[in-house]
Amino acid sequence: MSQQAPIRESSISGSSVRRGDQIFRGITVGSGVIILLVMGAIAAFLLWKALPSFSNNSANFLTEKVWFPDQNPPKFGIAALAFGTVVAALFAMLIAVPVGIGTSLFISFYAPRRLAGAMAFLIDLLAAVPSIIFGLWGLQVLMPHMGGIAKWLSDYLGVIPIFKNDQELYTKSLFIAGVVLAIMVLPTISAISREVFKQVPRSHLEASLALGATRWEMIRMAVLPFGRAGVISAAMLGLGRALGETIAVAVILSALFDVNIHITEPGGNTFAANIALKWNEAGPNGLSALIASGLVLFIITLSVNAVARSIIARRKEFTE
Amino acid sequence: MAKRIDVTNLNSYYGNFRAVADVSLTIEPKSVTSFIGPSGCGKSTVLRSLNRMHEVIPGAYVTGSVELDGEDIYGSGVDPVNVRRTIGMVFQRPNPFPTMSIRENVLAGIKLDSKRHSKIELEEIVERSLTGANLWKEVKDRLDRPGAGLSGGQQQRLCIARAIAVEPDVLLMDEPCSALDPISTIAIEDLIHQLKDEFTIVIVTHNMQQAARVSQTTAFFNLEATGEPGKLIEINPTTQIFSAPREKSTEDYISGRFG
Numbered sequence: 001m002s003q004q005a006p007i008r009e010s011s012i013s014g015s016s017v018r019r020g021d022q023i024f025r026g027i028t029v030g031s032g033v034i035i036l037l038v039m040g041a042i043a044a045f046l047l048w049k050a051l052p053s054f055s056n057n058s059a060n061f062l063t064e065k066v067w068f069p070d071q072n073p074p075k076f077g078i079a080a081l082a083f084g085t086v087v088a089a090l091f092a093m094l095i096a097v098p099v100g101i102g103t104s105l106f107i108s109f110y111a112p113r114r115l116a117g118a119m120a121f122l123i124d125l126l127a128a129v130p131s132i133i134f135g136l137w138g139l140q141v142l143m144p145h146m147g148g149i150a151k152w153l154s155d156y157l158g159v160i161p162i163f164k165n166d167q168e169l170y171t172k173s174l175f176i177a178g179v180v181l182a183i184m185v186l187p188t189i190s191a192i193s194r195e196v197f198k199q200v201p202r203s204h205l206e207a208s209l210a211l212g213a214t215r216w217e218m219i220r221m222a223v224l225p226f227g228r229a230g231v232i233s234a235a236m237l238g239l240g241r242a243l244g245e246t247i248a249v250a251v252i253l254s255a256l257f258d259v260n261i262h263i264t265e266p267g268g269n270t271f272a273a274n275i276a277l278k279w280n281e282a283g284p285n286g287l288s289a290l291i292a293s294g295l296v297l298f299i300i301t302l303s304v305n306a307v308a309r310s311i312i313a314r315r316k317e318f319t320e
Numbered sequence: 321m322a323k324r325i326d327v328t329n330l331n332s333y334y335g336n337f338r339a340v341a342d343v344s345l346t347i348e349p350k351s352v353t354s355f356i357g358p359s360g361c362g363k364s365t366v367l368r369s370l371n372r373m374h375e376v377i378p379g380a381y382v383t384g385s386v387e388l389d390g391e392d393i394y395g396s397g398v399d400p401v402n403v404r405r406t407i408g409m410v411f412q413r414p415n416p417f418p419t420m421s422i423r424e425n426v427l428a429g430i431k432l433d434s435k436r437h438s439k440i441e442l443e444e445i446v447e448r449s450l451t452g453a454n455l456w457k458e459v460k461d462r463l464d465r466p467g468a469g470l471s472g473g474q475q476q477r478l479c480i481a482r483a484i485a486v487e488p489d490v491l492l493m494d495e496p497c498s499a500l501d502p503i504s505t506i507a508i509e510d511l512i513h514q515l516k517d518e519f520t521i522v523i524v525t526h527n528m529q530q531a532a533r534v535s536q537t538t539a540f541f542n543l544e545a546t547g548e549p550g551k552l553i554e555i556n557p558t559t560q561i562f563s564a565p566r567e568k569s570t571e572d573y574i575s576g577r578f579g
């Protein structure tokens with residue numbers, strides 16, 4: 001008996017090549033890999049360039065408050081920079097997070113529709129203002145007006161150490177830098193929160209209203225819990241920008257190296273501003289020291305994001 | 321306390337569009353009234369007008385009056401928030417709050433109340449409401465698990481538990497079984513039978529057998545053409561609607577000749 005040749009090949013066996021799928025897969029995998037490579041390359045570059053300054057530093061890099069990397073022996077540390085960076089950024093978040101969430105709630109749930117559109121547009125526009133403009137505006141316009149507020153804070157809230165001002169000087173302070181940073185990160189926080197609030201399913205809003213919730217109770221019951229993870233992400237993106245913001249802060253702060261808990265007094269410095277100000281005049285060891293400080297900023301930003309991720313993941317099963 | 325609802329000349333609008341025209345009907349306490357009719361006939365809109373949920377849609381408003389034991393819920397000085405605390409609602413798709421546990425979901429309405437409740441009271445409310453919704457046995461060991469982790473039918477019963485926890489006078493149900501499988505549907509229908517001893521129940525349904533099974537009174541809504549407002553065609557005892565309807569169009573609809 002002769003074997004009969006199949007009329008055609010089975011339609012389900014055998015491997016098939018789908019070109020489009022392969023190309024698309026290649027692109028996505030490639031993009032993912034590139035991100036990792038870039039991150040790795042940045043970390044490697046920072047470490048490589050920072051190492052020389054670590055070995056010849058005569059002071060403790062983490063606790064020293066002065067910055068003389070090019071003198072002999074070199075003496076520098078990031079204590080003042082880390083303090084200034086974190087304090088200015090946290091102070092900015094203290095203002096920007098509530099205001100950002102507030103504006104986005106207002107736009108999403110309270111404002112008449114036409115006003116809401118205009119306001120959303122204006123806030124987005126705020127994000128398009130270059131940071132040097134914010135810096136100059138902070139220096140020229142905001143700073144002269146903030147003296148009164150800083151004085152008021154010192155006079156009436158002086159019992160809280162951070163607001164105490166013994167110098168009676170109110171300019172070029174971390175306080176002002178923080179306020180400018182707050183305005184700069186506001187559009188980020190507000191825009192993302194608004195997008196998150198828009199995602200709240202109508203059925204959840206109606207569920208709370210049908211139980212007899214007022215608008216504010218609806219927001220507390222259905223909107224904020226649903227948007228929690230997204231709002232945290234928004235705040236972290238804002239914090240990332242506040243930590244890394246360079247030029248606006250460099251313009252406002254005096255290059256005074258100090259850890260001063262009284263944030264309305266002049267002084268304070270940040271990683272990014274310090275790098276920008278010192279880069280051109282730095283010698284070989286100075287450059288390495290600046291990059292070392294950049295490495296610390298990199299690590300701070302990464303850990304902030306890691307913490308944010310873990311907060312978001314903690315109650316994951318409840319945020320389906 | 322089950323209360324009676326008198327609707328007089330109700331018109332419901334979405335912006336300039338009149339979705340429902342001149343509806344007048346009476347809903348008896350401690351009974352189940354079902355609204356039936358083809359899609360777009362305005363039965364859900366009428367239902368949502370009964371607890372002022374219609375107006376939460378931008379541009380939506382109503383004219384006419386809806387009286388709850390003689391008190392107009394659209395009267396001046398009446399806070400819609402209070403109306404909705406008195407007239408509970410269950411929606412088409414189960415909508416437990418995803419960020420809340422089963423217990424928190426049941427107590428969601430209670431928490432809005434300014435009254436303080438002791439822990440023991442709250443536990444009692446949770447058990448009573450879940451028992452009332454025929455869900456207690458299934459979930460009593462996992463009250464702290466997310467409500468969204470339950471099956472669709474269980475979620476809908478959780479929503480009913482949430483609605484009855486605040487002891488409303490009236491319970492409105494907007495196609496509560498249309499997203500559920502037949503077994504879950506039977507469970508909800510059994511539940512409706514029990515609940516009518518305590519509450520006034522109004523249910524919108526697409527399923528005529530369901531209307532025949534659960535309700536004592538049936539209201540048939542229809543619209544003359546797309547773009548025309550929906551109208552109440554007739555409201556009569558369910559047995560009469562399904563055996564000897566007064567109107568020709570009701571008979572056409574229930575016998576499946578259109579819609």
